Every structure is written in C-alpha cells, then in structure tokens.
Amino acid sequence: MSVISKAIQILDYLVPQGSEKEVSVTEISRELDMPVQSVHRILTSLSDHGFVSQNSKSKKYKLGLSIMKYGFLMWDSLRFRSIARPFMEELSKQTKETVYLATRENTEGVYIDNIDSPQLLKISEPIGLRLPLVIGASNRVILAYMTANARESILNQIEWDELPSLRPLTREYISNDLEQIRKRGYAITSGEATEGTTGIGAPIFSYENTVIGSLNCAGPTLRFTAENIEKYSYYVKKYADLISQELGYRHLYRVSEK
Structure with missing residues (x-):
C-alpha cells in the first residue's frame, strides 16, 4: 500500500x-x-x-483545520454552481446562446458549468476548459475586477508571445481593455479562444466583496449584432448581479430597468 x-x-x-x-x-x-x-x-x-x-x-x-478549509472551498464551489444555475437558465431563455459559468484558479479561468444553445449553429466548449485570464470575455472580466495588485502580478507573469490566443494580444491592449470593462461593467471579445465566436461576460462577486467568477453568453459572431450585444449584455449583467446578491454581495453596480 x-x-x-x-x-x-x-x-x-x-x-x-x-x-x-x-x-x-x-x-x-x-x-x-x-x-x-x-x-x-x-x-x-x-x-x-x-x-x-x-x-x-x-x-x-x-x-486539523486544513481539512476544514478544503471542505469549505468545495462547499463554496458547489453552492456557487447551485445558486447560479437558475439564473443561467434564465439567461439562456433570454439570449438563446450558450451560457457559461466560470471561476478563477490561480492565473487561469475555468468553466465550471454551462447550458448549450438550443440553436443548430452554436458554441460548445467543455466544462473544465482552462485559459489564461487575459483570453476571452469570461476570463478577462474576472481579471478586470481583481484588486490592482493581484491584476498587475498576473500581467507581469505573462509571456505575451506564447499566449494560446487566436489573436495577438499585447500588454497595452489588455490594460486598455480592462479599463473599458470596468467602465461598462462587462467584457466582450471575439475570435480569441475560438474562431468566429463572440462572448460577453459579467463579474460575479462573493459576500467578501471579491470577484469569484463570471457569467457569460457566447455564440457565432454573425449573431452578435450591435442590437443583440446591447440586449445580451443587459441580461448577462442583470443575472450576474442577481447571483452576486444571492451570494451575499451588497455593493452591486446598477442595472437599468427595461
């Protein structure tokens, strides 16, 4: 043994x-x-x-206490998914696009749950997919709402020429995009992780007032018209806010009523 x-x-x-x-x-x-x-x-x-x-x-x-710590982490992860699931279903109904729930693990974002689009032409990435936090809306929105020190630490570790992105990304471009994400409350990216796809992601916060993940919808770029982007981003932010509220977060940015 x-x-x-x-x-x-x-x-x-x-x-x-x-x-x-x-x-x-x-x-x-x-x-x-x-x-x-x-x-x-x-x-x-x-x-x-x-x-x-x-x-x-x-x-x-x-x-010892380490067992308790890991137990709480697992419980938090299961609770996160169970709380988010009804709101993911609502987002799926409103957008008819694939919906993802992501969380952060060190310097990467990880898909931990998803609902496939009911449409024939759709995006379908596997649960467990990991990518650096600078790639894709689901990950970059998490990076945008991390503390400045944590964000800079991650950016300083990146080998920019070796990123597994379909589009070249630079530190300057990412830094500017992170600022725009914080201003509008959501991230939008196209063709970075998968060719011909667009994703919209909004941050999810915990009761400790820290970003713990993101809610996202993604689909073929041809369906993400200016009108649909406005609609989808509204619902992504709305349901991400509601998940955060259910998790105990109390400093929500406002989502206007339609």
Missing part, C-alpha cells in the same frame, strides 16, 4: 462520528493494521501541513 493510500486511510479513520474524535498512534496502528512507526511518520507529515493536529496533553490526534 502506498504512503498516500495509508494517509487517506488515516484521515478517513479520524473523521468524527457525531462528536469530535481524538485517537492515539497505537489505536490507529491497531485498527488499520499499520506499523506504529509508519503511522507516526505519516501523522507527523499530515500535522506539518495542518491536516491533523495533536493534543499537547493527551498526545492524541484529530483532524
């Missing part, structure tokens, strides 16, 4: 059953049929990373 498998077994054993659980190295060794030395070594490593903690008096172990 690998060390990782043993560590997972130990963590599973430490999961409380109704009340907080503290166990000794000897008990874990006996119950899981592992050598005491192996258990002690694994617990020491898990403790160094905060996955378990040791009671200084009893010397027994219990699950």
Whole structure:
C-alpha cells in the first residue's frame, strides 16, 4: 500500500462520528493494521501541513483545520454552481446562446458549468476548459475586477508571445481593455479562444466583496449584432448581479430597468 493510500486511510479513520474524535498512534496502528512507526511518520507529515493536529496533553490526534478549509472551498464551489444555475437558465431563455459559468484558479479561468444553445449553429466548449485570464470575455472580466495588485502580478507573469490566443494580444491592449470593462461593467471579445465566436461576460462577486467568477453568453459572431450585444449584455449583467446578491454581495453596480 502506498504512503498516500495509508494517509487517506488515516484521515478517513479520524473523521468524527457525531462528536469530535481524538485517537492515539497505537489505536490507529491497531485498527488499520499499520506499523506504529509508519503511522507516526505519516501523522507527523499530515500535522506539518495542518491536516491533523495533536493534543499537547493527551498526545492524541484529530483532524486539523486544513481539512476544514478544503471542505469549505468545495462547499463554496458547489453552492456557487447551485445558486447560479437558475439564473443561467434564465439567461439562456433570454439570449438563446450558450451560457457559461466560470471561476478563477490561480492565473487561469475555468468553466465550471454551462447550458448549450438550443440553436443548430452554436458554441460548445467543455466544462473544465482552462485559459489564461487575459483570453476571452469570461476570463478577462474576472481579471478586470481583481484588486490592482493581484491584476498587475498576473500581467507581469505573462509571456505575451506564447499566449494560446487566436489573436495577438499585447500588454497595452489588455490594460486598455480592462479599463473599458470596468467602465461598462462587462467584457466582450471575439475570435480569441475560438474562431468566429463572440462572448460577453459579467463579474460575479462573493459576500467578501471579491470577484469569484463570471457569467457569460457566447455564440457565432454573425449573431452578435450591435442590437443583440446591447440586449445580451443587459441580461448577462442583470443575472450576474442577481447571483452576486444571492451570494451575499451588497455593493452591486446598477442595472437599468427595461
């Protein structure tokens, strides 16, 4: 059995059953049929990373705060998707275009949910697609609403000549576009990730007043006329605002009523 498998077994054993659980190295060794030395070594490593903690008096172990942190992150992600889904469905009805929910992971944007367009000619990118935050409306709108320091840090890391964009992008162009995005409240890009497509994205904010993702609609550029862009951007911003409100954000930019 690998060390990782043993560590997972130990963590599973430490999961409380109704009340907080503290166990000794000897008990874990006996119950899981592992050598005491192996258990002690694994617990020491898990403790160094905060996955378990040791009671200084009893010397027994219990699950640590890192497990709680990752659990909350997973819960937040599931809650984000479940809250967003009804508004994604409404956006799909209003635009008849493909709708995406995206979030940020380090320097990339990731699609975590989508609703395909009912039309024959449509955009259909897979859930899990990752692209740098400077590419595409769904990602760039997240970058635009990050803090200035975080935004600059990401821009400074980019190798501009190596970006997987279908159109050449420069630091100057992106910086100017980020400013325009913040002024109008949404991002619009064409032909950067997929040829002949246009996307519109609006930011989604958490109760901590930070941007955590974006709501987007995308489709063939030929359907994104000036009239449709005005209509689609209104609904993308409207439903992104409502998702933010459901997540506890209280400093929404205003969306005019039609």
